[in-house]
Amino acid sequence: MTSSDNLQSQVIGLILAFPAVATVAVVLRICSRIYIANFALEDDWIICFSGILYWGETISSYYVIKYQYLGYHIWDIPADSPQILGAKYAYATEILYNPILGLIKTSILVFLLRLSGQKIAVRRTIWVILVLNATTMVVTFFVIVLNCIPIAAVWDKASYPDAKCLNFANIVTATASASIITDVLVLMLPTWIVYNIRIPQRQKLMLVGVLSFGLLAVIAGIVRVILLDHFDRHPPYDYTYSLIFCISTIEVSIAFITACAPSLKPLVVKIIPHFFASKGRSDAEYNKRSGPGLGQIVSAQQTNWNQDTDKNGILMTTEMEVRWDGDGSSSKNPGDGNDGDRQGDSAESLFRYP
Numbered sequence: 001m002t003s004s005d006n007l008q009s010q011v012i013g014l015i016l017a018f019p020a021v022a023t024v025a026v027v028l029r030i031c032s033r034i035y036i037a038n039f040a041l042e043d044d045w046i047i048c049f050s051g052i053l054y055w056g057e058t059i060s061s062y063y064v065i066k067y068q069y070l071g072y073h074i075w076d077i078p079a080d081s082p083q084i085l086g087a088k089y090a091y092a093t094e095i096l097y098n099p100i101l102g103l104i105k106t107s108i109l110v111f112l113l114r115l116s117g118q119k120i121a122v123r124r125t126i127w128v129i130l131v132l133n134a135t136t137m138v139v140t141f142f143v144i145v146l147n148c149i150p151i152a153a154v155w156d157k158a159s160y161p162d163a164k165c166l167n168f169a170n171i172v173t174a175t176a177s178a179s180i181i182t183d184v185l186v187l188m189l190p191t192w193i194v195y196n197i198r199i200p201q202r203q204k205l206m207l208v209g210v211l212s213f214g215l216l217a218v219i220a221g222i223v224r225v226i227l228l229d230h231f232d233r234h235p236p237y238d239y240t241y242s243l244i245f246c247i248s249t250i251e252v253s254i255a256f257i258t259a260c261a262p263s264l265k266p267l268v269v270k271i272i273p274h275f276f277a278s279k280g281r282s283d284a285e286y287n288k289r290s291g292p293g294l295g296q297i298v299s300a301q302q303t304n305w306n307q308d309t310d311k312n313g314i315l316m317t318t319e320m321e322v323r324w325d326g327d328g329s330s331s332k333n334p335g336d337g338n339d340g341d342r343q344g345d346s347a348e349s350l351f352r353y354p
Contacts, residue, residue, distance in 0.1 A: 007243060008071030012062065014246040018253035019058045026051050029260040032267045043110040047259055050103035054252060057096040061249065063089040073241045087155035094144050097248055101179055102137030104255045105186055106130065108214065111262065112189050122193055129189075133182045140175045147171055169232035176225035183221055187214045210265070213258035220251040 026047060033044055064070065067086030069077040113126050143166070148154045153163030194207050224247045231244055 005076065006072045007241060008065060008069070011065050011071045011243060011246060014243065015058055015061045015065065015249050018246075018249045019054055022054060022253040022256035023051060025257045025260040028267060029263045032264050035270070036266050041110075041114070043107040043114075046103055046107040046110065047256070050100050050107065051256070053096055053100045053103070054256070057093055057100060057252075058249065060089045060092040060096065061245070064093060065245065068240065070240050070242075070245050074238050077240065084156050091154050095141065097252070098140040098144065098175060098179065099137055100252055101255055102133055102140075104252075104259050105133050105182060108186055108259050109133065109189075111259075112186075112193060115193055119193065122189070125192075126189065129182065129185050132185070136178050136182055140178065143171060143175065169229060172232055173225060173229045176221060176228070180218060180221045180225065183214060183218045187218055210262050213261045214255075217251065217255040217258050220254045224248060224251050 029047065030044065033041070064086055067082045067089065069081055109126050109130050113123060113130075145151070147168070148157075148160075148163050148165040150160060150163060153160035153165060157163065157165070191208050194204055199207070227244060227247055231239075231242075236242075
């Protein structure tokens with residue numbers, strides 16, 4: 001039996017390559033945050049922790065592949081292969097999968113929470129989705145952990161003939177569907193957040209696009225649940241000779257990339273300075289039509305990031321924070337319905353970082 005007789009090397013390559021790509025995305029995100037002196041925000045710590053869990057899942061997946069001979073033809077698997085040990089690692093992989101996705105979505109929601117300070121309704125909606133996502137994550141975790149009673153029956157059904165176990169295909173489909181629902185809810189938020197921002201249409205569309213990279217994760221999740229549901233309900237005879245085991249790690253990797261993409265804008269601007277610049281009408285022309293707004297924001301120089309630059313009552317630091325200066329033209333009255341516009345990070349600042 002030679003390496004050309006099986007797919008195991010391809011399976012291992014895939015389950016290592018995608019976490020590596022995700023790690024690069026997280027590292028670039030951290031570099032981007034450091035570049036603007038704004039690292040160690042809550043969403044950064046969450047994404048880093050989920051990245052650690054992702055590598056834990058990758059290690060357990062590797063042992064599943066080795067001990068259960070995934071990629072081999074079923075008739076080539078040795079009779080004395082450690083299937084029970086492989087099943088234990090598979091159980092660990094299943095337990096880690098959903099919390100990783102849940103934490104990635106939590107990171108995205110916390111990021112959007114900072115960008116949506118101008119809309120109270122959006123903030124409340126984000127908090128509702130955060131609670132829903134956390135609830136789904138916890139419930140899914142315990143469903144996976146307790147899918148067999150006693151738990152040992154998960155990896156050794158033969159020793160527990162009277163064990164009570166849930167249908168595995170139903171578990172996969174139900175938990176994946178719940179995850180996709182929260183994915184879609186998160187995906188709908190960016191358009192709502194930037195709907196009333198006064199910036200040129202081209203930049204607004206680009207901003208929605210950057211914040212909506214989650215569509216890729218939604219598509220990956222749908223493809224995964226369709227493929228796994230069919231595979232689990234109608235397993236082929238030679239079920240180990242397949243790459244389908246890699247579909248979950250591909251989805252998770254895409255989720256990491258989509259979560260990190262919006263944070264990479266400062267690095268993109270550093271490399272391609274005019275990438276986010278508006279073509280067509282100038283800012284001056286746009287602001288003449290729309291009145292005081294994004295075009296009046298003046299960014300401080302990178303070497304003086306902690307100093308604010310004042311113009312027309314608006315202050316902005318290179319920490320991507322938009323504030324309003326009360327010079328008589330702007331109200332700071334807490335009862336004023338506009339003070340929500342004037343605190344915290346703004347989605348507008350994604351296009352105004354030097």
